[in-house]
Amino acid sequence: MRNNQTNNMMKHSGFCFSCWSALKFLTPPWCISCSRPFEFVEEGVDSQQLKCGHCLDQPPLHDGIRAALIYDAITSKVILKLKYAGRIAIAKLIADHMQRFMYDDCNRIGDDIWLIAVPLHWTRLWKRTYNQSALIADAMIKAYRDINNIATPEHIVDALKRVKRTPPLMGNSGKERKKLLKNAFALNPKYTQQIKGRNIILVDDVYTSGATTDACVKTLKSAGAAKVIIYCWTRVIK
Numbered sequence: 001m002r003n004n005q006t007n008n009m010m011k012h013s014g015f016c017f018s019c020w021s022a023l024k025f026l027t028p029p030w031c032i033s034c035s036r037p038f039e040f041v042e043e044g045v046d047s048q049q050l051k052c053g054h055c056l057d058q059p060p061l062h063d064g065i066r067a068a069l070i071y072d073a074i075t076s077k078v079i080l081k082l083k084y085a086g087r088i089a090i091a092k093l094i095a096d097h098m099q100r101f102m103y104d105d106c107n108r109i110g111d112d113i114w115l116i117a118v119p120l121h122w123t124r125l126w127k128r129t130y131n132q133s134a135l136i137a138d139a140m141i142k143a144y145r146d147i148n149n150i151a152t153p154e155h156i157v158d159a160l161k162r163v164k165r166t167p168p169l170m171g172n173s174g175k176e177r178k179k180l181l182k183n184a185f186a187l188n189p190k191y192t193q194q195i196k197g198r199n200i201i202l203v204d205d206v207y208t209s210g211a212t213t214d215a216c217v218k219t220l221k222s223a224g225a226a227k228v229i230i231y232c233w234t235r236v237i238k
Contacts, residue, residue: 024070026235031055035065036237060210061217063227066101067207067235068094075234079205082132091132094205094233095139102144102201105229106153109199113153115141118204118216119185121162136233137203153201159191160216169212177211185219196224207235 015023029041031052038050069075082090106113117133125131137155145151164184169177187195202216207230217228 019074022072022074024072026067026070033060033064035067035235037070061214061221061228062202062230064229065207065235066098066105066229066231067233068097068100069234071206071208071234071236075206079132079234082135082205083128088130088132088135091135092139092143095136095143098136098203098231098233099140099143099147101231102140102153103148105201106144109227111150111152113199113201114159115153115155115201115203116159116216116220117155117157118202118212119160119162121165123165133204136205140203140231156191158188159195160219161186161188169208174209174211177209178214181211181215185216187219187223192223195220197226198224200225200228202228202230204230204232205234207232209236 026035026037028048029038029050030036031038031050032048033051033055036052036054038052041050078090078094081087082094115137117131117137119125119134120128120131134155134157141153141155144153162184163186164181166180166184169180172180200220202213202220204213207213213230213232217230220228
């Protein structure tokens with residue numbers, strides 16, 4: 001029988017006991033750059049300074065990935081309900097799992113951070129009527145401000161634009177995705193000066209190959225952003 005503490009966790013998690021128990025949360029020890037978990041760490045090694053072989057071999061464009069969960073059948077169903085079934089309240093559930101990373105990042109690089117959601121092309125936004133990543137960013141900001149009683153960070157809704165319509169990326173290799181996403185994003189000209197030296201949290205729902213977020217990071221850094229940290233609810237681990 002579950003005790004009262006466990007019952008309380010289930011009440012506020014948004015999941016039934018069975019699904020909650022099956023979720024694979026990403027926690028240390030992990031790569032400090034991409035959050036890929038390590039199977040083991042030798043005794044005496046500071047796991048807070050370790051990078052995985054992939055990040056050492058190919059240093060990423062971003063300045064870190066904060067992922068709450070490993071992508072699997074459960075997290076996939078949740079995302080699909082948010083994106084395609086109009087279940088927009090799920091954005092708050094997702095944000096509650098993601099905002100736990102913000103306290104450390106805001107203390108480390110300052111509260112004056114912009115949250116920017118990975119944008120949709122206007123044709124897709126018109127069809128769906130909302131951007132799920134923007135809903136998550138809004139909910140993250142609200143949760144963080146409520147907990148810490150502060151007015152920052154800010155969600156800059158229109159900072160990044162998707163100027164190139166791309167076909168659905170599912171089924172394409174990482175290389176193919178990068179090709180499709182070349183020049184797909186642009187900074188809104190009205191933020192040309194404000195972006196310089198700015199620290200950014202880039203919000204997305206799922207991190208798969210990194211092609212989409214890489215294209216966004218490249219655009220933001222080319223415009224003068226200092227750091228771009230990627231926040232996602234779930235990421236694929238290969």
